Amino acid sequence: MKICMINNIDEPHERRKRKVPLKLGGGDINSSNLTIKDEYRVNSFYAVLDEIVTSIKDRFDENYLSIVVLCEKLFLTKVLLSNDELKEIACFYNMHYDDLRSEQRLYKTALDEKKDWSLAASTKFFIQHNFHLSLSTMTELLKIMWTIPVNVCGCERSFSSLRRIKTYIRNTTGQERLTCLALINIERDYEIDIDAIVADFVSKKDERKKVF
Known part of the structure; x- marks a missing residue:
């Protein structure tokens, strides 16, 4: 074969x-x-x-949405989940309830209450504080959160950006450049350090150092 x-x-x-x-x-x-x-x-x-x-x-089952809401409450808010809510998550994903309860307290203690958290921001916070090395149960749960199918129109809007980027004038744009332009347009909400990009660009060739 x-x-x-x-x-x-x-x-x-x-x-x-x-x-x-x-x-x-x-x-x-x-x-x-x-x-x-x-x-x-x-x-x-x-x-x-x-x-x-x-x-x-x-x-895509509607009953699954209640678990998603609990997971969002776990990662994106300062509010502690009740024992019943933690048991529901642990039972659904076949996790250890005691580990999840103790890890929740450690995570919520470090979480900033005033900040509006998104899944991307909470993941960055999770990694920066090395929680992915110490909170094994919540790490697995966070991975599951990233694999849940998107049920909002935000991802669909990103595809429409291609029509705005690849216009008649840019019809000969190569695939690599088009991908980079689309990525910049889709992820425009992220803060970009222009100085760091310029410094990296200049450092790659000695001729650029003379000019810049």
């Missing part, structure tokens, strides 16, 4: 047929006529595909 050859994996072989004892009637247990390829398609490919479809349906 191609996948086995590419990844240097031994090709699967047909399973040895097991026979039923004569006192139980005799015959073969696995008397299926499936080929090795069909067997892996049924038992592996279809099984994985079914798991993916089920996970996608669960992610």
Whole structure:
């Protein structure tokens, strides 16, 4: 098989047929006529595909939104979650309730109450304080938060920026430049240190140092 050859994996072989004892009637247990390829398609490919479809349906389930709201309350506010709310999150994601409760107190103590937190800002704060090294349960929960499908139109607006950037005059713009321009336009809310960019640009060539 191609996948086995590419990844240097031994090709699967047909399973040895097991026979039923004569006192139980005799015959073969696995008397299926499936080929090795069909067997892996049924038992592996279809099984994985079914798991993916089920996970996608669960992610977009309306009952899932209550968990998302609790996670946002956990990371973006100073308010401590109640024991029932923590148990609901821990039960849903199969996490340790005691670890989540203790880690919440450490995180909330360091969180600034006056600041309006977003998921990106809280993640940056989380990493800057090395919580990703000490708060393992909340780290896993934060990773899950970043994989939740976006259900707002903010991401759709970013795609419309391409129409504003690639105009008739810029029709010959290359892919790399177009990607950079789109990224600057989409992430325009982030603060950019122009001096640091200029310093990095000048430091790459000696000729630029003479000019600047």
